[in-house]
Amino acid sequence: MATIELRKVEKKFGDSHAVKPLDLTIGDGEFVVLLGPSGCGKTTTLRMISGLETVTTGTILLNGKEVTWNHPSERDMAFVFQFYALYSHLSVRQNIAFPLQAQGMKRVDIDRRVKEVVDILRIPHLLRSRPGKLSGGDQQRVALARALVRRPSAFLMDEPLGALDAELRESMRAEIKNLHIAQHATTVYVTHDQVEAMAMGDRIVVMSKAEVQQVGTPMEVYYNPSNLFVARFIGSPGMNLVKGRVSRESVIIGDCGKSPLPAGWNASLARSLDGLDEVLMGFRPEAARVSANGPFGGEVYSTDMHGAYTVLHVRICGDEIVHIRSDRQTSYPMGTPVRFDLDPDMVRFFDPRTEAAIRREAT
Amino acid sequence: MSRFELQHITRRFPTVTALDDVSFSFADGEFFVLLGPTGAGKTTTLRIIAGLEKQDGGSILLDGQNIDSHTPAERDVAFVFQQYSLYPTMTVYDNLAFPLRSPMRKTPEPEIKKKVEDAAEKLRITQLLKRKTAQLSGGEMQRVAIGRAIVREPRLFLMDEPLSNLDAKLREALRVELKHLQKTQGSTTLFVTHDQIEALTMADRIAVLNEGRIVQQGTPDDIYDKPGTTFVAQLVGTPKINLLQAARQDGTVRVADSGLSVPAPKLPLPASFLLGIRPEDIRPDPKGAFTAKVVLIEPLGVETILHLRSGSLPIVGLVPGMAAQKTGEEIRFDIVQEKLHYFGTDGMRIVGDAL
Numbered sequence: 001m002a003t004i005e006l007r008k009v010e011k012k013f014g015d016s017h018a019v020k021p022l023d024l025t026i027g028d029g030e031f032v033v034l035l036g037p038s039g040c041g042k043t044t045t046l047r048m049i050s051g052l053e054t055v056t057t058g059t060i061l062l063n064g065k066e067v068t069w070n071h072p073s074e075r076d077m078a079f080v081f082q083f084y085a086l087y088s089h090l091s092v093r094q095n096i097a098f099p100l101q102a103q104g105m106k107r108v109d110i111d112r113r114v115k116e117v118v119d120i121l122r123i124p125h126l127l128r129s130r131p132g133k134l135s136g137g138d139q140q141r142v143a144l145a146r147a148l149v150r151r152p153s154a155f156l157m158d159e160p161l162g163a164l165d166a167e168l169r170e171s172m173r174a175e176i177k178n179l180h181i182a183q184h185a186t187t188v189y190v191t192h193d194q195v196e197a198m199a200m201g202d203r204i205v206v207m208s209k210a211e212v213q214q215v216g217t218p219m220e221v222y223y224n225p226s227n228l229f230v231a232r233f234i235g236s237p238g239m240n241l242v243k244g245r246v247s248r249e250s251v252i253i254g255d256c257g258k259s260p261l262p263a264g265w266n267a268s269l270a271r272s273l274d275g276l277d278e279v280l281m282g283f284r285p286e287a288a289r290v291s292a293n294g295p296f297g298g299e300v301y302s303t304d305m306h307g308a309y310t311v312l313h314v315r316i317c318g319d320e321i322v323h324i325r326s327d328r329q330t331s332y333p334m335g336t337p338v339r340f341d342l343d344p345d346m347v348r349f350f351d352p353r354t355e356a357a358i359r360r361e362a363t
Numbered sequence: 364m365s366r367f368e369l370q371h372i373t374r375r376f377p378t379v380t381a382l383d384d385v386s387f388s389f390a391d392g393e394f395f396v397l398l399g400p401t402g403a404g405k406t407t408t409l410r411i412i413a414g415l416e417k418q419d420g421g422s423i424l425l426d427g428q429n430i431d432s433h434t435p436a437e438r439d440v441a442f443v444f445q446q447y448s449l450y451p452t453m454t455v456y457d458n459l460a461f462p463l464r465s466p467m468r469k470t471p472e473p474e475i476k477k478k479v480e481d482a483a484e485k486l487r488i489t490q491l492l493k494r495k496t497a498q499l500s501g502g503e504m505q506r507v508a509i510g511r512a513i514v515r516e517p518r519l520f521l522m523d524e525p526l527s528n529l530d531a532k533l534r535e536a537l538r539v540e541l542k543h544l545q546k547t548q549g550s551t552t553l554f555v556t557h558d559q560i561e562a563l564t565m566a567d568r569i570a571v572l573n574e575g576r577i578v579q580q581g582t583p584d585d586i587y588d589k590p591g592t593t594f595v596a597q598l599v600g601t602p603k604i605n606l607l608q609a610a611r612q613d614g615t616v617r618v619a620d621s622g623l624s625v626p627a628p629k630l631p632l633p634a635s636f637l638l639g640i641r642p643e644d645i646r647p648d649p650k651g652a653f654t655a656k657v658v659l660i661e662p663l664g665v666e667t668i669l670h671l672r673s674g675s676l677p678i679v680g681l682v683p684g685m686a687a688q689k690t691g692e693e694i695r696f697d698i699v700q701e702k703l704h705y706f707g708t709d710g711m712r713i714v715g716d717a718l
Contacts, residue, residue, distance in 0.1 A: 037530065038530075166558070166601075167603065170601065170602060170603075173661070174659055174661065174670060177659055177661070178658070178659055181659070181690070192530070193531070194531075195663055198661075198662055198663050198664055199661035199662065199663060199668070200661070218662050218664065219662065219685055222662075222664035222685075223664075223685075232532070233532070234664065235664050235665065236531065236535060236665075237535055238532070284664070284665065285665065286665050286683070286684070301539070301543055302539050302542050302543045302546070304538070304539070304542075304563075304564035304565075305563050305564060305583045305584065305587070306560065306563060306564060307563055307587045307599060307600045307601075307641075308600070308641065308642075308643040308681065311564075313539050313543075321539070325665065328584075334543070334546055334547075
């Protein structure tokens with residue numbers, strides 16, 4: 001078991017930053033997800049934790065002891081990759097036993113440990129198979145078993161589900177989370193898929209352009225994104241962000257509507273915007289509700305049936321499209337005028353100059 | 364007006380039958396989606412319609428006329444692929460103009476200019492017209508590829524997984540754009556995908572293809588609400604539908620390994636069958652008739668996936684927003700009974716006798 005601490009950890013390739021100075025403490029037994037688009041620095045961060053990549057500056061601590069310059073094998077962390085990296089000429093059993101044999105463990109102990117992990121992953125029937133004959137999901141289970149059998153202090157996972165098809169990804173997601181709940185091993189998990197991050201993480205580190213944008217629980221990054229990047233990146237579709245103007249009493253969205261300013265925002269908006277009245281108003285698709293008397297209006301641009309629900313894409317103020325989640329009861333042909341209102345508790349504001357969220361005063 | 368009709372199309376390769384008696388038709392202005400897993404025969408179907416490949420049996424009709432002997436050019440269809448296949452050294456403008464400048468068309472330049480600018484505006488790429496395509500992002504390149512198909516004003520658009528190389532956010536945005544464009548242009552489109560979300564969200568009608576056969580055809584509502592087989596039921600919807608072993612006992616449907624039971628519907632149910640429950644039709648309710656233990660919670664923000672265990676039976680529920688439930692907790696829930704699905708052990712939907 002392990003706590004991992006990164007202090008001002010930075011990675012530069014030449015003059016360009018792969019990871020800007022980053023502080024992060026990962027608690028014992030915590031499942032932390034590094035989330036961001038490709039090139040954001042998440043994999044480099046993971047590789048620095050593992051020791052596969054050196055840091056340019058900064059310190060990495062494992063259980064309070066510095067390991068910044070320790071060899072990967074001295075850090076006792078197990079890596080699971082997107083590509084399973086199994087030995088194709090060895091059986092599943094030999095693949096899983098491999099790290100223990102490398103340690104020179106006794107045969108009986110190896111057998112016991114292998115049996116333990118294949119039971120946990122429900123793959124005892126595969127022990128004699130060759131990896132090449134297995135499905136993608138089973139290969140990934142074998143790779144997980146090989147990581148688990150070492151009883152490492154932490155698991156580092158780099159897009160382990162990235163190569164699987166959507167359906168399998170979904171079920172393996174739950175399997176890995178269950179495994180984590182049962183084992184409670186410290187896990188750092190890298191993905192570009194916000195659904196995976198939300199579903200699995202105790203906390204999510206959202207990264208973009210080599211920089212941490214926000215660290216928070218799934219609830220925090222979803223409901224209170226720290227800036228426009230996080231607001232757009234989390235959620236499918238992301239948060240609606242529309243240009244507006246605010247006064248003491250109201251928020252006005254172009255020529256398509258005006259509503260009272262939700263409670264608790266007046267002072268912080270005035271302070272943050274400092275005389276500027278332009279603001280970006282954000283709301284999640286489920287925070288909007290179609291209502292004949294709603295303060296905002298537009299026309300239906302397109303509608304999507306998702307099975308359990310419908311998403312309305314509504315064009316407002318001429319050129320902005322907002323997404324509204326709706327039930328499937330009513331149909332909305334293209335061009336239909338609609339009005340909608342917003343759940344005042346779920347309205348957020350962002351400063352258009354800095355792109356940062358404006359925080360509502362505590363109530 | 365163009366109406367395409369495939370009649371009993373069969374295509375055999377030495378070791379497999381790629382298409383086995385495939386029949387469907389789509390009308391002018393329709394957005395028709397072929398949905399199926401890899402290897403189902405989707406791309407082969409597209410290639411046969413385009414005339415790039417010859418079927419071994421069956422015919423293709425265009426407005427009632429057999430076009431089996433027509434060349435690809437005579438069929439006047441435009442392809443959009445997953446790979447953009449643009450000319451990297453040409454500007455966006457020249458890429459869009461390319462099909463119009465072909466020796467067969469020889470469109471006058473002022474007319475080309477008008478068509479290119481129209482298409483660019485519809486696809487919101489006007490600002491890119493002077494750029495070389497090599498400098499564009501994936502999403503921009505795919506817009507250009509679609510634009511190049513649009514300028515030709517073909518009779519039919521054939522789209523082969525055009526969005527699958529894009530990242531999730533772009534795919535989402537282009538899906539909306541593409542659908543809006545198709546509806547405003549009224550262009551006839553046959554769109555192939557393995558992604559059920561693309562099919563449900565974009566299609567006027569869907570044909571589900573599996574192992575070279577059409578399994579079901581219908582509107583997205585039909586496919587989702589009345590899946591004809593367990594294959595279709597599991598193909599559409601995330602999380603996947605719960606398919607539970609059940610038996611009929613004295614007017615009651617009892618689910619194996621759990622306390623779940625519902626009044627038997629007016630259907631010709633065999634002694635044992637499969638009961639299908641979509642995750643969103645599991646409704647937590649303190650006064651609910653059933654109990655389950657919460658095994659795992661996956662909060663997605665807009666909704667939460669609940670992995671439950673009722674008796675020894677795993678079931679998956681989907682609830683709006685961030686769930687109040689906790690892992691390990693016992694909860695009560697109800698099932699939306701009018702939305703249940705019944706399948707025979709052969710995988711076919713059990714439907715009532717026509718009265």
